[in-house]
Amino acid sequence: MRSSRPDVRNPVLALPGARRIASLSPEAREALAEIMADIGADARARAQESWRKNKGPMAAYWKAVGAYAGHIRRALRGTAHG
Template sequence: MTARSSKPSVRNPVLALPSAERLKSLPPEARQAVADILRDLSIDARARAQVSWRRNKGPMAVYWKAVGAYATHLYRAVRP
């Protein structure tokens, strides 16, 4: 078993994007507003994934799970 890297850019692939530094240069108020939207998107997408899974709609559950995961990655990259 191999140990997983603890580098932030491995744990959060959004941080490896060239434009990630531009997110950090936004004013704190703008970053907070974007972070709030992304957090809401993440919560909503994960809830939709659960509903889809319970209704035996596997492909939609996977889609919403991925949306939730990336929304969380973006939220963590942009939050002040």
């Protein structure tokens, strides 16, 4: 069973600098969240293309980039998971 603790569900929240997110203005947080959403979507597309070309290591790299972009986006929006 997975933990429901926010810092377990989103490893970005456990980073020392994560507390600084709260000091950002709502506008800055939203702008950064939108950038992270774009990065995540781009990374997922690159992962699919790499997988299609049988480039597993690059697909795994882009999957990780997409996952972390999602974690950062959720941290900026103030949601632990979702």
